[in-house]
Amino acid sequence: MMSNINVMVDEEITKEATEIFTKLGFDMNTAINIFLRSAMRKKGIPFDLLVDDFANFNDETIEAIEEAERICKDPNRKRFSSSKELREAFGIWVRKK
Numbered sequence: 001m002m003s004n005i006n007v008m009v010d011e012e013i014t015k016e017a018t019e020i021f022t023k024l025g026f027d028m029n030t031a032i033n034i035f036l037r038s039a040m041r042k043k044g045i046p047f048d049l050l051v052d053d054f055a056n057f058n059d060e061t062i063e064a065i066e067e068a069e070r071i072c073k074d075p076n077r078k079r080f081s082s083s084k085e086l087r088e089a090f091g092i093w094v095r096k097k
Contacts, residue, residue, distance in 0.1 A: 005032070
């Protein structure tokens, strides 16, 4: 026997999650069922819930993340419109079609 669950979810979250699940080959119902079955198997939430985003990172990793954030926000940094453009700029192998 099946039961219905009604959940209010932000429209953007629903859209992005649906796109991800579609790429993985399943729909929202299947994704929710996977979550619920994982919770049953683990006897709890099937992933870590953390208050501190950096709780599992060492100092070097945190510094690297902060540096990457500074670089991303720097308006003077060169931007690339594709991974191909980036690879060409650094002389990295570019796959031919």
